[in-house]
Amino acid sequence: MSDKDTVLYLMERGMISQAAGAYEDSTHDWLRAVQRNDYLEAYSLSRGAVSLVSNDRALPFRGAPYERTLMRAFMAKNFMADAMWDDAAVEARNVIAAQEDLNGFPDDAYSRYLAGFCMELIDDLSGARLQYQVASQLVDSVMIDPSTGRLGLPGEAGLRIDDDETHELICFIGIGGSATRSRRYGPYIDSTMYAALLHEGRVLGRSYTLSELPRLRGATMDRLNNLQAAKEVARIAVKESIAHAVDNNDEALGELIHFLLFAMEIPDDRQWATLPTLLQVARVTCPASLDAFTVEFRSSRGQTYATRTVRAPLARRRNTFVSFCRYPGNAPRDAADRSTAP
Amino acid sequence: MMTHRLTSLLICIPLAVVISGCAAFRSSVRDQDPDTASTLTAKYDYKDLRALAEQVSSDLANHPFLVEHAKKHGESPIIAPLGIQNRTKSHIDMQALEDTITTPLLNTRKVQLVNTKRRDDLMREQGFQLQNVTPETRAAIGKQLGAAYMLTGSLVEIERESGREVRVSRKQDVYYQLTVEVTDLETSLIAARTQKERLRRASKPLIGW
Numbered sequence: 001m002s003d004k005d006t007v008l009y010l011m012e013r014g015m016i017s018q019a020a021g022a023y024e025d026s027t028h029d030w031l032r033a034v035q036r037n038d039y040l041e042a043y044s045l046s047r048g049a050v051s052l053v054s055n056d057r058a059l060p061f062r063g064a065p066y067e068r069t070l071m072r073a074f075m076a077k078n079f080m081a082d083a084m085w086d087d088a089a090v091e092a093r094n095v096i097a098a099q100e101d102l103n104g105f106p107d108d109a110y111s112r113y114l115a116g117f118c119m120e121l122i123d124d125l126s127g128a129r130l131q132y133q134v135a136s137q138l139v140d141s142v143m144i145d146p147s148t149g150r151l152g153l154p155g156e157a158g159l160r161i162d163d164d165e166t167h168e169l170i171c172f173i174g175i176g177g178s179a180t181r182s183r184r185y186g187p188y189i190d191s192t193m194y195a196a197l198l199h200e201g202r203v204l205g206r207s208y209t210l211s212e213l214p215r216l217r218g219a220t221m222d223r224l225n226n227l228q229a230a231k232e233v234a235r236i237a238v239k240e241s242i243a244h245a246v247d248n249n250d251e252a253l254g255e256l257i258h259f260l261l262f263a264m265e266i267p268d269d270r271q272w273a274t275l276p277t278l279l280q281v282a283r284v285t286c287p288a289s290l291d292a293f294t295v296e297f298r299s300s301r302g303q304t305y306a307t308r309t310v311r312a313p314l315a316r317r318r319n320t321f322v323s324f325c326r327y328p329g330n331a332p333r334d335a336a337d338r339s340t341a342p
Numbered sequence: 343m344m345t346h347r348l349t350s351l352l353i354c355i356p357l358a359v360v361i362s363g364c365a366a367f368r369s370s371v372r373d374q375d376p377d378t379a380s381t382l383t384a385k386y387d388y389k390d391l392r393a394l395a396e397q398v399s400s401d402l403a404n405h406p407f408l409v410e411h412a413k414k415h416g417e418s419p420i421i422a423p424l425g426i427q428n429r430t431k432s433h434i435d436m437q438a439l440e441d442t443i444t445t446p447l448l449n450t451r452k453v454q455l456v457n458t459k460r461r462d463d464l465m466r467e468q469g470f471q472l473q474n475v476t477p478e479t480r481a482a483i484g485k486q487l488g489a490a491y492m493l494t495g496s497l498v499e500i501e502r503e504s505g506r507e508v509r510v511s512r513k514q515d516v517y518y519q520l521t522v523e524v525t526d527l528e529t530s531l532i533a534a535r536t537q538k539e540r541l542r543r544a545s546k547p548l549i550g551w
Contacts, residue, residue: 031433041546041548086436087428089429090428090430090431090433093431094431097431097501
């Protein structure tokens with residue numbers, strides 16, 4: 001691993017550690033990534049000069065704004081898994097601070113919702129309400145009640161509440177890998193896939209998609225293209241000048257230099273590959289004695305792709321259970337299924 | 343040839359001496375006085391831990407409620423420290439902050455503290471003694487003293503950075519406010535509250551080598 005890819009390496013390793021249940025190791029890696037990112041905030045003239053004659057891969061990877069925000073959000077999940085609610089709230093504040101100055105980059109409803117939930121857990125209800133409200137405005141396909149954080153589909157007559165149950169289960173669901181992976185491995189992610197939560201055979205409720213990685217990435221690329229257009233032009237001009245200067249002395253060498261410089265013109269497509277494609281939240285009522293629940297990953301027509309039984313993480317704070325789980329596999333290809341365009 | 347070799351030696355030897363003797367090229371470890379050492383960050387650090395805790399414990403140790411309680415009850419108040427909430431953007435050891443506040447307070451003998459963090463250990467040890475220790479030496483069960491007050495608090499952080507503009511460095515203001523209060527467990531009245539703050543400004547370069 002080269003020094004310039006340290007942040008990417010730590011992001012990926014942190015995600016793998018989280019998936020393996022090693023939350024402390026995962027947090028340790030992500031905190032190191034944050035520290036490294038702070039250090040890289042200063043623009044390096046030497047690396048910048050190298051990137052001007054080669055490509056942007058010479059620059060250290062810092063992650064797109066949405067990746068840095070999601071890293072904080074996922075770190076909050078680590079703390080919630082260990083019932084460290086105050087530390088989860090610390091990460092929630094970092095998520096909120098990161099979203100304050102986006103500079104044209106996309107906002108992320110999933111991170112907003114998670115931050116609001118962390119605030120709710122430490123009884124900062126006004127802070128929670130604000131984040132739920134913003135998350136609700138960012139997502140057209142899901143309704144979020146700002147005062148309770150409950151989710152539902154638009155047009156539903158009020159968000160359904162089971163009065164018999166006094167406890168809630170909030171499960172953060174991740175489906176699929178990054179857009180690049182889904183393109184490379186063939187079958188696409190069914191963007192209408194959701195998770196149904198069951199307890200002892202009874203359906204408690206379902207999850208709703210708050211963020212889709214391809215959309216976040218697309219909006220980020222559009223913004224980056226606008227910001228870096230001038231730099232691209234400058235880089236081409238510098239390369240042309242160098243090749244032309246050599247060409248004046250030696251035509252053959254000039255042609256070779258021209259070829260080499262423009263062969264290095266490859267896009268910087270580094271990205272956090274282990275991020276889920278679909279980021280969903282399920283908020284359902286549940287029995288007070290909950291110690292495990294089942295997650296069925298289903299298509300919009302109810303076809304079940306996979307089933308998971310979740311016993312951990314399952315943290316509890318008063319009447320609220322918190323968990324998260326992930327389905328990394330892709331939906332089986334079906335002519336009638338709608339797919340996420342990578 | 344000889345002159346060339348001599349010249350090279352005359353340059354290399356002093357250069358080697360300078361480099362090997364130059365502190366910048368050697369790692370070193372030195373003790374620092376925590377009272378006088380300069381700070382390296384605008385964020386919460388050991389100087390804040392010491393300064394904020396010292397100010398708070400001094401305020402509480404001299405608060406009138408201690409005298410009023412002693413006059414009314416004939417003994418110093420028993421306080422249960424129940425934690426200081428972290429409302430910042432950094433993972434701060436709040437237990438260390440609480441300990442740094444309560445230790446000098448305890449040493450003044452103006453208050454008595456119950457050990458709320460070790461209750462499970464205490465109960466476990468008492469249970470062990472009940473089963474395994476001679477009656478003469480075992481600690482009696484049910485003799486713990488109840489607290490009359492609880493000590494709680496919160497640490498808040500407000501951070502601001504200079505806005506987007508063409509410049510070579512960015513300024514960052516980091517403000518901390520520590521609020522600690524003592525609450526009467528019977529009446530829920532706040533018997534004492536103290537608030538301490540600090541602001542630090544850092545300048546970070548936007549361009550480096």
